[in-house]
Amino acid sequence: MKHLSPPASEALDDLPLPSAEQHAGALNALVRLRDEATAKVEQHRLPILVEANLWLQNSELAGMPVVRMRGDSMGDTLRDGDFALVEVGHTDVADGGVFAIAQNGSVIITQVEPVYQSGRSTGRIRCTPRNPVYSQFELTLGEDARIIGRVAQRITRYL
Numbered sequence: 001m002k003h004l005s006p007p008a009s010e011a012l013d014d015l016p017l018p019s020a021e022q023h024a025g026a027l028n029a030l031v032r033l034r035d036e037a038t039a040k041v042e043q044h045r046l047p048i049l050v051e052a053n054l055w056l057q058n059s060e061l062a063g064m065p066v067v068r069m070r071g072d073s074m075g076d077t078l079r080d081g082d083f084a085l086v087e088v089g090h091t092d093v094a095d096g097g098v099f100a101i102a103q104n105g106s107v108i109i110t111q112v113e114p115v116y117q118s119g120r121s122t123g124r125i126r127c128t129p130r131n132p133v134y135s136q137f138e139l140t141l142g143e144d145a146r147i148i149g150r151v152a153q154r155i156t157r158y159l
Helices: 008-013 020-044
Strands: 066-068 083-087 097-103 106-117 120-128 137-140 145-155
Touching: 083 097, 106 145
Parallel strands: none
Antiparallel strands: 066 083, 083 145, 097 106, 097 145, 106 120, 120 137
């Protein structure tokens, strides 16, 4: 019987292997990303449980802080005990979405949209919990609250 491809040992010899410098460069880049994410987290004083890059392989999620949801204000979107990965580099609320917000020394997660008056931004945001039991409320950015980042992913323990 003829081989249509070289034997496995010969095929492996032909594969280009990364150099030690490339390995070191990749490792340094990961460490730098981790350190930058940690600095952002410390700046916002998030209650971090674990860094996503320790156990998630998706590079888009690596380095994002993980915040545990407390309470039922977000309904089925984020349940009590779920974890939210927060993209701290995404703080623009112009298109709305679910964001982590620092308010009075704590972190809240809620649906956010900007408030406009006469077609202009007022510097306020409307916070709308996804659970209809809770009422909407408004906050002034810079005074009442600051945007920490957009919730990029949830990790739930529920099926």
